[in-house]
Amino acid sequence: MLDMSPLRDDVGHPFKASVRANELLEFACHMSNFSLPLLLRAPTPTQSSLTFSEANPRDLKRWISRLPKANLGEMARQLYQGLTELNQLITPSENRLQLLELLRPEVYFVCKHLERHFLNQAIVLDERPRKVANLCQALQNHLATGYKQIIQQVAPRYTRDQAGLFSTALQRALHGLNGPLIRANQLYCPVQDGLWLELHQIYQIARQYQLHNTPVEEPLAHHSKVLSVEQTYVIALLMGCSRCNQMRQLNIGKLADALEAWSPLVKLQLPVTESSLFALDPTVDKPPLYRTLFSDEQSPRLLGINTYALAEAINQYLALPDDQRTPSPLLIPTGINTDLLQHLAVAWGDVAERTFQRTAGQGTLKLCIGMSALHFYVAGQKSFSELLQLNSAGSAASFSLKIANDDEDDPWASAFDTQRGKTSSHLLPYEEIEYPKNDSDNDSLSNGQHTFPTFDLNIVNHSPGGYCLAWQREVPQQLQAGELVGIQDDSGQGWSIAIVRWIRQVRSGGTQMGIELIAPFAQPCGMQLIREQQNSQYLRTLMLPEVRAMEKPPTVLAPRLPFQEGNKVMINVAGEERRASLSNRQVSSASYNQFEYQMYDAPKATETEKARPDQEFDSLWGTL
Template sequence: MVKWVGELPVANLGETSRRVFKALIDLNREPIPSSTRIRNAELFRQPIDFIAHNLRKYYFDVPLPLSPRNRKIATLTRELYSELATPYKIYLEEADEQRNPRQDKGLIISLHRALSYLGRALYHCALVYDPYPRHVWSEIHSIYGLAEKLRLLDVQVRDAGEGGGSSSVHEVYKQLLLFGASSPYRLRQREIERVFKESAEWQNLTHLAPPPAEEPDNSLFMVHLASDTPPSHISLEISVPDEQCRIFSTRELISHLESEVQGPGIESKGQEKRVILRSDAQGLLERLIQGYGIAPKRRSRRRRYSSEIAVTVGLAAIHEMIHHHFEPAPQEEEMSHFEDDSTVWLEEYQRIGNPGFRDAVNHLKDIKFSLNPNQGYITDEAIIETRNGFGEMGHAPSWASNGAKTEPAEPHTLRTVNESAGGYCIGWEGSKPPQIKVGELIAVQNPGAGRTFSIGVGRWIRNTPAEGLQIGLELIAPSCQAVHLRYAEPLRELERQHAALLLPIGLSQKLVAGLLVVPALPFKLHDHLWLEQAHGRQKIELTKVRESTGAFSLFEFKKSHDLHNTGASEEQTDEANFDTIWDML
């Protein structure tokens, strides 16, 4: 087996994936001694990590819906980790109960590995917003329960594949509970990745104990070891806790995250682990604080209602739609740029393992892969372009600014699944639905009101085989106005203008001049800007961040006529600036 692994054609990732996948399935179904099984399983760990790292570019940081090929590649990655957990689960089932557990190294390793790789399967489900596989949470809870029974929760296991560190079953289990409690289906892909990685450190600030070890508060979650569900907030529990329940407390973690939001974190010294996020994740931190401390509740009643709505996705597209005259035109059928007509799928793979992904390996067979994850592919230019939207060093990402001139967008007609006073659940289906990510700005054309739009945000994504891709839309404004922004500083006034949306404010917000939806970059708090409208412009200051996602930021602003206190000289400078009269002429 060692020789076989060493001879894998890693330069051809499609062939390597096929061989590893088939060999792993054969290993899991071959009647061999348990000790031999896990020794062989250990040899698969590095190749599978290598395959997963190189395949992630096809489904990570890519707008949804995925092309059929990319979706199968994502499914293959998830199933590789599920299959890798199987030999360790078999060892646990066949373990000698008469043997001292602490002397059985295979048992200790199998508990840790099975839990870790089932967690990887959960993570890859969340990355593409697929539902958790059936029985996975049940198996995770059962493995923890077995380790607790055998008193092996705190035994450290070295993991050479993760930087040579070590962790225990207790720590891995709390990491998975923390990830499940974060509501990953409400996060963007990069946020899901960040939370999963940071949870390995954050779990040190959580506590797990039998009930009623903690006084009831908003930082508690209930874990049912006999269930197939992730932890649920304590306020949602209606049953009386029993011996199969555990209380999961995030109180200490919430306090830590609150301190991170209020000021920069301080790296711990000595042997304490570093538990810190960069300042650019403040919006994520605030959502996690709320998610770990407050049970999500629906503000208004939802009712099933199917109707057609016209939507436009993205700040740039919405701005174009409102700012320019638009006449609806019938949508033409276009070929998806994710598909490659020259790709001919091979014969169906033999029916082994899960038939839902049996041909995923064949779909990779003729794809040219590289050990260099940054190397592009001639046939996949569209995927490469959307995978990583960052430009040159020091410049804003392409998705965060509006520098490129875009064609006036056309609204897409979709159907609602249900609706409430606060928004919609939208079925994201059709011949070519618009690409979407969690946290994206969405405009819904108001029926019978011309080119007026309600503005909303995509709060969650769900992708199920029976119902397809669905988006949860929360409405944040009944209307909006397309405007432009320029920096007010003298040295930056000649920079290009940025598209923005002006939202109405409530009557109770007397101290707020208005609300602005702006690109995620480059604007920040206390920036001084020119707000340019059709009737003129005014100087403003961004005073408060209402919300920030990877797609946009929502700021409060106030007027700042006397910002620089320049008197007549400023008026003369403004009088000589002709930028405000071109539209009038």
């Protein structure tokens, strides 16, 4: 987890995020005596020179050319010290901007290459990757601080001829703050105190001077050559209302790369209107919220965010057949998959309302993670092959001699070295070798007698639809948003099926996650894909019951691959094999698909299953 202690400026005073709203409103209304930038966190320069370079672009370029790019640690150290000194340097805004522009790509180079140390790791980071993540946060915060100093210097005495300088500093400051915001989301950590308030303030300054839509050249952009202050601000706002805690870490990074291309489709509305799905109070250190969560009294000072055009563009793209999606009016960068687009279309397209009220909880739940573990425990800790009642694949191999060409008129039949008989009994004596079965050779049918780990988690709160659970110890690496889990209460009566909806790290320490119940129980089974030449192996699947009260048909939870809509499959339940077809895919996540299915024929018992005397009544139990 990142260090979430309050950030301090170089003077040593912690930033007070809870600035009074009436003060901010007064500042915004009296632009002739502009004081709003003074609330930005930036030190007052006190030094007249730099120790590592002369304070001019030519000398700084020479210093940058000598940075050891092959040694990221040393390069990061030098950049960190250089930025710290630069933020203490007394220099004109024009010169400061030139120096920062030279350092900026180097900072992003280092941060990008250091990500491998803390991304795609366990959710709770060990000490070393946590320090690397904090270093990246600090580098980009120091870079943003330099641009904020320019804003502080220029805003009170702004003139038209400074428009290029001022708009660049505003855009760069927002872009610099977006980095720590995105990284906090990737690590499921709280955003640092004051960051949202600074983002809001910088945009309000740009809007006050009519610079918010001025195009600014952006060499670090992925999909365009220019980004305005408003577009850069919208990137942050979209990150704030994308429900990133419900997304996988990799997808959060992909989303961040795509947002600059999508930001022109989002409208910021002042004053807020009925078409604003989200809104924010620029005087408060908070991300956007649904507009309906604000009171009427708050409306006059709200900034509205209309995301409907973007959500509609995503929905139109998803409605196209696969072969018609390229080219698309909506730019879909590489790596943006259908699951992520569906998530974003929902997040930006309508208000999410909680179905059930939460109740504070107590006690613990036992939890297992992943399809393999869930299948194992739902099946009563039986091995997969035992559950399917399949013949063991590990019996000793049996060999016999087979004549390659046994024709009556074989011209070689009379050769002296071929007339030894037609069976292995005529061979020379040999030693039988029995090769033991290796369980790892066949994961889908492995006995898996080893037990899967379970975890006892404290209940923070609960509702009929799910739980908020707290991890008190180390979080396993396989835990991800969208992962299947099984839960069992203290009574130990059966396992319920759930999915991890969100993950977050709390400031008080520890990790919390929200899980949504999918079904109170499931039927463990195996499913294989029927092919013309050879069927696939059986893979672990779970059959979920029909919920008639909610008009939900029976479904099956299956691995992401190889199963798709329209596939013909064989389902094995306790040794009974039945043909079926997969139809509507209701849910798709990074770890599983949920399909509706239709059975074709009556159960076909495998050779290992014997008829039961009460079998004739099986169809009766469900109707009584």
